[in-house]
Amino acid sequence: MTVDLGPDLDTDLTSVVAEQRDPLLFATVSGAHLYGFPSRDSDVDMRGVHLLPVTDLVGLREPEETRSRMWFRDGVEMDLVTHDLRKFVRLMLRNNGYVLEQLLSPLVVHTTDTHAELVALAPDVLTSNHAHHYRGFANTQWRLFEKNGELKPLLYTFRVLLTGIHLMRSGVVVAHLPTLIGEVDAPAYLPDLVAAKAEAEHGGADVGHARVAADVERLHAVLDEAQAASVLPGSHTAYDALHDLVVRVRLQGLNGLQG
Known part of the structure; x- marks a missing residue:
């Protein structure tokens, strides 16, 4: 196979x-x-x-x-x-x-x-409580990015936040970041970061820290809102x-x- x-x-x-x-x-x-x-x-x-x-x-x-x-x-x-x-x-x-x-x-x-x-x-x-999983995973990856400045944990941070938002809104698990970029309100620079990651597994993130920090904070808020409005059951x-x-x-x- x-x-x-x-x-x-x-x-x-x-x-x-x-x-x-x-x-x-x-x-x-x-x-x-x-x-x-x-x-x-x-x-x-x-x-x-x-x-x-x-x-x-x-x-x-x-x-x-x-x-x-x-x-x-x-x-x-x-x-x-x-x-x-x-x-x-x-x-x-x-x-x-x-x-x-x-x-x-x-x-x-x-x-x-x-x-x-x-x-x-x-x-x-699937439940609305899956938002906690993605929120926690994003926090872990964000701390790793702040420690080493590498692109990989930054992309993981965005990926899990977007997956969580999409799941809360649609009830469907989507883990593919390029697909999520087209379906969720994602930062415009993410396709460029994905392209950069293709060239170097442990390369640095060529984007300002303040800019990505603001976007990560915004997506956390969007995830909170999506969880509160989700039609997924609580259990x-x-x-x-x-x-x-x-x-x-x-x-x-x-x-x-x-x-």
């Missing part, structure tokens, strides 16, 4: 799935490629879900609910992080926009019927359906079936 990550990086990732010792229910590309501002030397961040066997969950040893590995293929740094299905679903239920972006990423490396079921249930997980309604899915898929695994 080939995932098109742009003209400079078209990487065959089929073997990555085959190398996993437990079934992968899905794997997608996240990070800068998903966000629409990869640079020439950006690594490939893959995220997904694996399915632990029942014996790993009922014995005395702590289950390996999260797995991470990093390697190089054809000179490209590859990173794969997966959670066991139960842990991933619990994260979905905690107003975690990050895992929803991974689940809904259009850059799909591997998929199964279980992946499709999780995607179908994603709208029932999710997906708990029972997700519980049933986890049980069913785990039992299928016990019987030697896959997602």
